[in-house]
Each structure stands twice: as structure tokens, then as C-alpha cells.
Amino acid sequence: MIAHQYNLVEIRRQAMQADIDTRKSAAERNRLGQFATPNTLAIDIARYVESLIVERRKSEIRFADPSIGSGSFFSAALAVFGSKRMKSAVGVELDPAFADAARELWADAGLKVVRGDFTRIVTNSSCPAAPNVVMANPPYVRHHHMDREDKERLQRLAFKMTGVEVNGLAGLYVYFLLLATAWMEDGGIAAWLIPSEFMDVNYGAALKCYLTDKVTLLRAHRFDPDDVQFGDALVSSVVLVFRKTPPAVGHAVEFTYGGTLTEPHARDFISLERLRESRKWTVYPSHAKNDRLTLSDGSGPTLGNFFRVQRGIATGCNKFFVLDRADAESRGLPDKYLRPILPGPRHLKTTIIDADADGYPLIDRQLCVIDCDLPEPMVETKHPALWDYLQTAQALGIMDGYLIGKRSPWYKQEQREPAPFLCTYMGRGSDDKQPFRFIWNRSKAIGTNLYLMLYPQYSLATMLRRHPDRAKAVHALLGQVTGQELRGEGRVYGGGLNKIEPNELARVSAESFVELWPELRSDVQSQGKLFG
Template sequence: MKSVTHQKLPTQRNEREKLRDKGQFWTPAWVAEAMVAYVAQGADLIFDPGVGKGAFYTALKNVAPKNNFFGTDIDSEVIAEARQEGIFGENAELEVRDFILNPPKRHFKAIVANPPYIRHHRLSQEQKNQFRKVSLINLGYTIDGRAGLHIYFLIQALSLLDTGGRLAFIMPADTCEGVFSKKLWNWISKKFCIDGVVTFEHKATPFPGVDTNAIIFLIKNERPKGKVKWAKCLSPQNKGLFEFLKNDLVGKNYDDISIYERDLSEAVSTGLSRMPRADHDFEYTLADFARVMRGIATGANEFFFLTREKAKEIGIPDEFLLPAVGRTRDAEGVRLTKEALVKLEAQGRPTLLFFPNGSRWEDMPESVKNYIHEGEKLGFSKRALISTRQPWYKMEVREVPVFLFAYLGRRNARFIKNEAGIVPLTGFLCIYPRSDDGEYIKKLWAVLQHPDTISNLQLVGKSYGSGAIKVEPRSLERLPINGEMAHSLGLRPRRSAHPLFISV
């Protein structure tokens, strides 16, 4: 069978959504063979709990053809397709089963997988409840509900790893960057030996076109050790990766691979997806100078977020509207000005937030009442987030932030000075300096624009494909700040003088 360098992703949106629902992104041969080379040492059988179309079985035939193979998958159709294509041979035993809820009743010396990448918002509440039990049984406690299916695959697989056995999983970076990661890696690092971690440069990604950064975790069921080998693969189709894993992570001279030996405590503290840092203890973080909140979640942008033309057509007076921006691409550069807002309006972009807060129903104009009635007819009042509000059309409140943070998108994450006086939607974070003093704000702005500050975002953010990064509010407050620069500017921590909420 001819090996495929990369999985060809569908171009149609509905087909890509189906792919995301199943989380099936096939592992390219150059990566699969390296992973199999690592786990196959000292084992006569390789287990793949999410076998799919047999990428690791194909790799096994090339790397260790005498070894047997056992694979499971919940998708009977994909296994049937692989059988029809003649991928699996006589030494492959396959079962259709739910690996999380019905795992094999045995342990394995070698486990290799690219688990289904299904994020938490695609899981039902019933699934989440069942998965929490898996966490409770194995870890002794539950982990945050934002953990995706792939996290529970790793937990279940580690529970089936035999003494002295090896595991190689390729997973998204959120495995060690998500809000659940601290608990997860605290358990893993104390119970297992984290032997090695392999990351990839953007140009070397095994999954081009997929919005995630991949990481290979190499773990042994042995006594933990204080050091971990950490590598970055610099080019695709990398033969050095195969040699490095085949040689049991020994040595440093491999083509197009940067290799570091890190203290385990530093690696886990900094984040296994991130480059090693010697100076991971910082004098200041952003929380010393500012507070952070997410932007406004309307629950229905199509109803609450309006263009100037639409608001005029409906007849909503200006006192029921707030200037707002929703998309990061609508805030170009590092300053959002009133002129930029006018330009967006001319382009037909929504720039107004429907904000009926503070007005009694009997005092509202008929045009506003009619618009609210229309929203009820369309079912907006029954949406999950909106239905919790009393009345349903009452909007979340944010004071106008001095700074914005564009935290996820194809463009570089950046801080933005809010000169237009807008309130942002959830594409942004709101940053409120702990002082209203003009000089204080000027100094903080200089710090936020400093290259060190921007570079440190990778220490607190979740990384995605093509260099995109996502930083949650509490994570942004932990952003390390250059202490020397703060001192040189005379910028000192202060208690907050800026309210995050206003009463309406």
C-alpha cells in the first residue's frame, strides 16, 4: 500500500464538521513509524486503542513486522473500510468497542495511539459524567469539564500500561495547557516516568490545516525520574525523529531535531508544550498591574449585535446602543480608534450592542418593545445563556476597558489600546489597569507592547495551529512581566481603583 504523507482534509464545511465530530485525524507514516519504534522495544504485541484505518499497524509492518497487533475502535465503519482496503494482516486482532467505557480487561507492554481529538463542547453531558468517573477511579479526583475525549483516552491507556511498559501518544497541545492540565500532569509525573516529549515547528506539523499543535508523549510505567528529554522537530518527513525514538532517546545529534534535557519540575511547571526556561520565577505578573475579564457574551450576536443600518431600520434610539467590536479582524493594529469604528460602519460591519438595561418596560419606545417581542418569537429568550437572565434581553455589563487583548485568531495575539471607547464581545479580553492615573496607564501600555511581554504569552496560553494562541482571563493575569522594565519606568503594583462592573 502506498503511504500517504498527510491526511487530505475535506474542503466542504459540513464534511469538516463531521470529521471534527469523530475527531479522526490520521497519523502520517513518518511520525507513526517513529512512535512504534519507541514502544516496540521489548514487546511482542502492540496495542492501539483508537486504531482507525491502521496507521500504526502499517508502521508496525515496516518497523517490527514480527510483532503482533491488537486494535480497538468505536467506529465499525472505519475498521470495515480498512479491512476492505487490505490494510490489516493475519497478525492483527481487531475489536469494535468503546475504549473509555469498555476497555480491554488486560494490561499491555506497548500502547501507541493518536486518540480521537474531540473537544469538550462536542461531548454530551452524559458522556462528560461518565468520563468524570474514569478520572475519579484512576486519579482519585475529577478534572475540569473542559477536558476533551483525548484526555480520557490517555488516562485509560495509562491505567492499562503494564509494569515496565511503554506508551507513545500523539496529542494536541491543550493536553498540557488546558485548565485541567495541572491535575493531570501532577498525577502522571508522580505515578509514571515521563521519558520524553516531542514538539513540532509549525512548518513540521504532522497535521497541516488542522487548528492544533501536536505533541508526542513518551511515558513508561516505571519509577518517576527527575529529568525528561524534550525535543522539537524542525522539519517534516524527518528521519532524525525515527532515529531518536528508535535509539531510546539517547544522544543529541539527530538531523533537524533540537533536544534538551530538562528538570521534570521545570518542564511541568513551564508546560511540556513550551520551550525550556531557566527563569520561570518572575517578580511580577500582569495581575500586579491590571485585572482581566472576558468580553461580553451576548448569547445571540445576530439579535444583540447590530449594524448602524439595521439599528436605524428597526428604529432603536442611540440611548439603547453601545459601541462594540466583535471580531479580532475588525481591530487592526495596536490601536482601535473612533475613525476605525466609522470605517467598520461604512463596510457594513456590526458595531452596536443592543443594550436595553436600566430602562423600564413602560418607558421603552414602541420600536424597542417590538424588537424585543420579535426576539421572543424567534426563540432567542429560550437559548441556554439568555434564559438565565431576568429579563432575558438584559445584557451583560462591562465598563469600557482601557486595553483589549485579541487572544485567538489567525493574526498574532496582541494588546490593543481602546481609543474608540467600545465594549468588546468574547473575541477579546478586557484589561483594566489598577489605577486611572494617566502616567500609570502610559507606562503599563509601554510594558504591554514590549517584545518580552508578547513572547511570554506562550508561557500562559494554549497554542493552536498556524501560530494561533488562546489565553483565558486568569491565565493572562499570570502573564510574566519584565521586572527590569517595570522598575526602569517606575511602574509599581497598585490596588485596583477601576471597577469591573457597573450597576445598571
């Protein structure tokens, strides 16, 4: 296909892509994980792959994309490699609209489109011949959009074909990468555009081990989270390029950050030994904009030594279960089954919360959450006002919620004691600005799952019982945790949104606590002996 013809087809492809995208809602495309690769990015990736096989310029390319879509990566491969070098090309696509579009667009250029589920096609005898170049942007389907039976099938298949035990929280893209690598020819090159979340989370550990032990990871380019690669998907992306061959002794991986693959903002070479020991890969390479830092290596004191960290409650529907205190009173709802609860972080303007005589926060908008353990007949008999309110749930669709169906009675909440300290679960912030806020809670209010609740334990709890005035200093120390470390222990999503989970917050260094109160260090040492 000559350049002029190629350009015309690529322009047509982009128009067809946009047309098919508009036929689905944003929610449906999110569930299916359909986010097309921009042509400029696909070409950038193809050029980097070309640089790796430049010494084999006369070799023939057998191209494959297990999630071809409308053919963005095949289009880029044609533009960069040229049609004469493409001995074969195959694309697999589950969505019939995209499969038909790719076939119509690229059949004359030699692309064979196979319609179906790649994770099933790769196991049968009709699977196309093994490729030596794979370029792919697999479906970004999160684990909660995958049904249990299919997830278990994929876990068994991944283990059978690669020996990797995939965590159930992993997204569909992990299975695509593993299965496609098992399919491809030994020595082949693969380039994958995937979410960068696996680099930081526990359920990405198996994939990280695979990338350091089973293949030769050549390059990991992480985009600046503020530079979302897909205008309709809030994900932070990484390009992984590797060769299907075991890594050589002393191999180092090129990590780049920001900008483009051709002109990144920063680069560094990280040894496999160092990578294997690293909990977080997003700390590489070091750069002013990549302001992620982990201070704790597990040997020193951490917040987990002094606090039990737990997510706030998930009500199942805050709009129904959480009411203004004044509204609940006007409805005649019994105080006994109402608990003070904090508003969402964006509505909470202070980091020190005092209480009124009833334990409610002294803030502009006091809220309460319905929490009752009485069976329905008793509620109907003893508390008719509460019963009348609960009857409105059916018409609102509340009863169809997943959490509601798991609870008995359905209006009983998770049990949490008020936490003296809380941390917001998500937020933004750059440089040394904390992306999350620490709150000193002197009220009886609990928090929703938009907060992490910090309960002092062990020697810190004992100290605060003896010296309650030191709570102010505890809050101050929490406020001194740097933004870099909080971002480093958490994870980042597209658009620069940071999130942190309980176990991640628990890993934050607490060296400042033992510097101020040396007596706490012995408790850290005893815990180390217990759990070591």
C-alpha cells in the first residue's frame, strides 16, 4: 500500500472509529474496556519497535494484535515497517462492529481479521500461526466487570500457558498480555499499551515477576498522569516493550517518564535485581515531575506500627442512607438508629473537628446515617416513621444494589467506631503538597469509604490514653508526611488523581513518631520480632 493510499485509509479509519464509538454510551465502553489508541501514539510505539529490529531489517514481520479494534496499531505498522516487510498480519476482535470495520479497511493490505474472543481462540487448533511482533492495546476491563466463571477460566488458562497465578483483582489486560506472549514466537518483540496501575498494586505482583523473570523487559515508558492518553478514559498509561526470551545476567531496564517515547522527560536504567525488590515501579525514573517517593524499606517504623488503618463504611447508597440531621429529625426518625457521619471530603473545610453535646461534628452541615439492626417486623411496629422511610427504597431501586443484597437486615451498616484520625482516600497535589488530608476527629462521627480511618494501637494507643493532650502532636506529625511519599505509596490515575488504600498508607514511614517519642521504638522492634 503506497503512502497516499495509506493516509486516505487511516483518515477513513479514524472516522469509522469515531462513528462506532458514538453508538455506545460512555458507561458501556468503560465496561467493555474499549479505548482506541491515538494514531500518533501508535506510530510512536511502532517506531520504537522498529528501532529494536533495525539490525534485522531484512527479516520478515509476522504482525499480530489480539484486540485489533479498527486497526490503529496495524495502521501504524504499515506506516513504519512498510507493506513489503509484512509477511503476515492477523488481528483478533470480539466486537462485530470493529471486526467488520477492520476487515473492510485493511483486507487489501493483507490483514486477516478473526472475529471472536482471543482468550478462547488462543487455545484452539485454529489459532493463527505464532507472530514475531505483537503490538496491542488490550481491553481495559476491570475485574468487577468480569463474571466469576470467566475469571476462573482465565486464571486456569493463564497458569496452564504461562505458569503465572493471576490475582482475582487483576483486569482483563493482564490475561491478554500473558496469553498473547505465550502464543508469540520465541525471540519476538511485543509492545503493550496498558494501565500503569499494575506497577504499584499488590495484584500486579505476578505480572511484575513475569516481566523480570520470564521475558526480557526492554523499556517501560510511563506517561505523565496529567497527560491522559485517551480523552474518554481516566487511566494512567504505560508502554511496555519486551522480547520473548529470558533476561541476561546483569540486564537493566530502560524506564522513561513523560513526554513521548522518542523524547521523554526523564530516563534511567534500573537493574532487574533492583526491580525485583521494588514494591512500586512508578518511582522510576527519578524526575521533578515524577514526584513519587517511598521512604520505608520495611525495616523502620511505619504508620502501620502505630495505627490500624481501615476504610470507612460503604452504605450502598449514600443518597438514601445519609441524611441531614435536621431532615432526619423532621421525619421523626429515632435517634437510636442514627449515627453521626462526616460529609464527603470536598464538603469538609476543616482538618480539626470538634463536637457538640451530642457528639455531632461542629460543622455547617451535620449528617447522620441510618444504622438499625432490628428485623423489619419490629421496625414496622416500634418505629413507624423509620419504617415509612425505608419503604421508599424499593421505588428508588435501592434494593437492587449489590451491598444491600448482602446485608441482613439490609439497612444495617458496617460497624465502625469513631476514629480519632482520618485520611482522605483520594485527591490531587503536586510537589510537596499533600494529595490527601489528615483530619483530627474529636467528634463521634464515622466516615464513609471516601476516608481511611486511623485507630491508634499498641504503644501509641497507650500513650494517648495517658496523655490525651498529645493527640494534637500526632495530628501535626501526620500533616508533615510529604506529598511525594504519599503519592509514592499510593497510586495515580489519569488526570493526576491520586488514591491510597489502607495497606499503602500503613507503609508510610513513621520515623518522626519515634524521634519525638523514643519509647515507641521498642514497640516497633517487638512487632518486628513477632511478624518477622
